[in-house]
Amino acid sequence: QKEVEQDPGPLSVPEGAIVSLNCTYSNSAFQYFMWYRQYSRKGPELLMYTYSSGNKEDGRFTAQVDKSSKYISLFIRDSQPSDSATYLCAMSVAAGGTSYGKLTFGQGTILTVHP
Amino acid sequence: DADVTQTPRNRITKTGKRIMLECSQTKGHDRMYWYRQDPGLGLRLIYYSFDVKDINKGEISDGYSVSRQAQAKFSLSLESAIPNQTALYFCATSVPGQGTQETQYFGPGTRLLVL
Numbered sequence: 001q002k003e004v005e006q007d008p009g010p011l012s013v014p015e016g017a018i019v020s021l022n023c024t025y026s027n028s029a030f031q032y033f034m035w036y037r038q039y040s041r042k043g044p045e046l047l048m049y050t051y052s053s054g055n056k057e058d059g060r061f062t063a064q065v066d067k068s069s070k071y072i073s074l075f076i077r078d079s080q081p082s083d084s085a086t087y088l089c090a091m092s093v094a095a096g097g098t099s100y101g102k103l104t105f106g107q108g109t110i111l112t113v114h115p
Numbered sequence: 116d117a118d119v120t121q122t123p124r125n126r127i128t129k130t131g132k133r134i135m136l137e138c139s140q141t142k143g144h145d146r147m148y149w150y151r152q153d154p155g156l157g158l159r160l161i162y163y164s165f166d167v168k169d170i171n172k173g174e175i176s177d178g179y180s181v182s183r184q185a186q187a188k189f190s191l192s193l194e195s196a197i198p199n200q201t202a203l204y205f206c207a208t209s210v211p212g213q214g215t216q217e218t219q220y221f222g223p224g225t226r227l228l229v230l
Contacts, residue, residue, distance in 0.1 A: 004157075
């Protein structure tokens with residue numbers, strides 16, 4: 001069983017829809033949780049990160065972490081065609097309150113938002 | 116100019132050939148990583164280096180070797196390429212976070228086909 005599981009989709013939604021992307025994990029040592037976005041033929045770029053359980057908002061994006069259930073989510077409100085990309089969850093352990101650097105990625109979810 | 120560059124961007128080679136993928140960065144980061152990306156499997160860590168004298172195996176290092184020639188350069192070699200090494204390869208860099216997560220910055224990727 002992989003340490004991080006992510007539904008690869010693909011996911012296709014109409015413009016304006018609310019999108020929910022999810023990952024589950026099995027390693028209780030994970031403390032930092034990130035979402036990377038990868039456009040076609042590009043490298044991944046950090047979209048959001050969270051450290052503790054709860055929600056974090058950034059514009060149309062909300063990252064949610066539930067450590068008790070080992071479950072993280074990314075919500076996209078009012079989705080736009082420009083949001084079409086692959087979304088990868090990533091996690092790392094902490095050492096002395098600092099991220100340890102090594103990331104474990106989910107499989108990635110391919111999202112298409114059509115006009 | 117891009118902060119993290121990879122050469123070549125595309126490469127076709129034959130089974131048994133030795134090839135090298137190169138990564139250079141101008142971000143001044145000490146930490147560098149090599150990943151491969153396969154459909155449905157996400158990003159998997161091959162090797163990582165936290166400074167010039169530090170090299171560590173990742174999740175899938177068999178069949179690969181690396182060289183950290185300088186802080187800015189990290190090369191990945193396939194000593195004897197085989198078809199199941201056909202994948203998209205990414206280099207990434209990071210700097211340790213201080214009480215926060217550590218963002219990894221990815222290059223544009225090298226698409227490798229082994230015939």
